[in-house]
């Protein structure tokens with residue numbers, strides 16, 4: 190069974206992917222309740238952290254109940270990354286993850302995120318320096334390569350392992366692909382099949398059903414699956430995958446009561462954590478999925494995503510339960 194440093198994980202663990210503006214403490218707590226084995230924060234700028242930028246620092250908050258949790262940081266400057274390791278350590282996470290995969294221009298053009306895939310030596314030396322600078326296990330999340338013609342992920346993963354990286358999560362797309370096309374898991378399986386690899390190799394990209402998670406395990410032989418979009422507004426995804434692995438059958442989808450309860454608790458935790466205004470605003474993106482597939486739900490959804498007042502959103506949840514409590518989800 191895979192281990193990240195001293196953290197023992199179950200067979201084929203499911204990891205909640207780092208997602209900007211999504212993987213915050215309330216959402217991570219819900220995913221953890223539903224079976225996520227490891228959760229990661231959204232990416233946090235090392236430059237922001239060392240400037241003590243309030244928004245970056247707030248992202249370091251973690252709840253005890255979500256452990257094991259990894260804090261993900263990004264940056265390209267060695268000094269800033271090392272200083273931010275020290276800041277991150279004060280939050281006492283279980284893992285420090287380095288983002289070498291973010292494809293967005295403003296990150297890449299500074300040589301951070303997936304930008305570093307153009308300079309593998311730097312990727313390796315930065316990882317080595319960070320590993321030496323902390324007692325916490327350091328993991329890496331990356332993509333297959335910069336573009337189709339420069340995929341060297343087998344060599345890259347081995348070099349990262351050799352400098353002390355404790356696990357690697359690989360999104361099966363290149364930077365140039367952004368989110369287009371289908372994720373290609375074959376190169377990730379090649380990494381896993383390299384006889385020199387002994388750290389866990391987690392697959393990422395397009396795990397969107399229990400069947401696809403099973404393919405990643407059985408056909409591609411990976412050590413675990415990192416799940417992003419399939420969990421947004423649907424933390425039950427983790428439980429559904431585990432149930433399928435255990436029984437070969439599909440768990441019934443959550444009832445309306447369970448959905449309303451999760452939405453309520455999500456909003457309440459968000460308000461407790463970041464105050465009413467931000468809590469109400471930043472939880473909105475999940476409601477569409479929480480209540481997906483209910484006919485004639487538009488008016489209530491509009492109330493949920495446009496009200497600035499928490500009491501109005503909670504009232505909309507109550508109304509959803511009263512009006513659609515009988516709805517059978519497919």
Ligand SMILES: Cc1cc2nc3c(=O)[nH]c(=O)nc-3n(C[C@H](O)[C@H](O)[C@H](O)COP(=O)(O)O)c2cc1C
Pocket residue numbers: 206207208209210211230231232261288290291330360393394395396415416417418419
């Ligand atoms: C809204 C959103 C935000 C994301 N933010 C991050 C991030 O902060 N750090 C990171 O490494 N990847 C980030 N990603 C990429 C995901 O972690 C993941 O690699 C990608 O979505 C593919 O996995 P999936 O098909 O399961 O969603 C983000 C993806 C989405 C959709």
